[in-house]
Amino acid sequence: MSGWLKIVGIGPGDGAMITPEVSQALEQATDIVGYVPYVTRVPARDGLTRHPSDNRVEIDRSRHALEMAAAGHRVVVVSSGDPGVFAMAAAVFETLEAGPAVWRDLDITVLPGITAMLAAAARAGAPLGHDFCTINLSDNMKPWKMIEKRLRLAVEADFAMAFYNPRSRSRPQGFGRVLELLRDACGPDRLIIFARAVSTPEETLKVITMAKATPEMADMRTMVIVGSSQTRRIERPNHRGAPFVYTPRSVPG
């Protein structure tokens, strides 16, 4: 038997957003590796070993997956969303590069998934319908000054902005500083979207102006999207819930 490693994205939560090629990989796997809540989403079956692991052990997990693939297993590394966006793919390649040369001959593929930012944008309308940027607000892996610099440049470029990992229990302060910086740079009327746990039973969506945004509106399950200066809101008076938000395709010359 010849082993392989597939690094896959299982989308934001709803099984109806898992692509058929990812479902097939999960069915063919002998071993599933990943963070506990994502591995748990793959049903147990004969012939499948599930290897759930804790958060922040991405390199150990990657090494384990590569070793098993080298030993002939059919290994799937699961991420939520898309594996290439603030998820496991980069960790596996970091581990691969640092590891034995023979690992480079392994059959390794990445299968894309619906990343949280696009699922959240779809729920709100089309806030990322024009040029945008995507920033991880956690300073676990980069200096805080770099986050602030990127935010300032993104505002100057007038990008819409999608933020992953806005706030966690271990980083309660940073997101407040982000909101302050953006309020100063974009003004109080800029639109901001808080999309929490999209496509799960706990889904919530909030569309407000920057003036009304508070840090408590985000947690680790929240995707935050900030509009560009062109982003617009369409009210729907007869609908419960949020208005539509979209960024027009064109910018006046």
Added chain:
Amino acid sequence: MSGWLKIVGIGPGDGAMITPEVSQALEQATDIVGYVPYVTRVPARDGLTRHPSDNRVEIDRSRHALEMAAAGHRVVVVSSGDPGVFAMAAAVFETLEAGPAVWRDLDITVLPGITAMLAAAARAGAPLGHDFCTINLSDNMKPWKMIEKRLRLAVEADFAMAFYNPRSRSRPQGFGRVLELLRDACGPDRLIIFARAVSTPEETLKVITMAKATPEMADMRTMVIVGSSQTRRIERPNHRGAPFVYTPRSVPG
């Protein structure tokens, strides 16, 4: 019968990348609206009317879709990739906002898809594994100066960059200027990926340095990804084809 409108993404080409919720919408539709090649990807069947239209008639197409939904049809607007990323969702919301108030009461949803940038990134490895930006290089809808400004700021922010619509027959010159600007700003060793027609039989993938990039390497079916200063290449001497490219999750402080 109560009408609805679903704005869906059918991914980059391969049916195995279409999510089940999008497949279900296509099965339930009475009418499919979109650009010819995407509508053609939906098989004909009894009870389904396909309305293919030409490129650059996004607003007419959106109006037609909204009118049919208002008349009780079950309408799907198809985009390739994700509908919210340089695709039909923003056009539908522009049309909705300018149209009769009653359209705002329609049942309208956006169903995300695998956008070209994430499909291309997956083929290459994980080049978008850290902060990045996404820019449409067509100046049909925005001033060329804005594109150049965004490129300069994106380089200053050290984002990886994903470019849609790099080059077309009607815009043969712009992409050469983009490459020149980036070569000046990033230096000759910066990695650049040309991913053409990903997940179709015509798929090609090229990973080179900026020094060797030429405008002819891109066309309208090409997704271009430029690494950040941190992006790395992993050679695979025993593999035909491209090396892996990834952007590490962390940046030194």
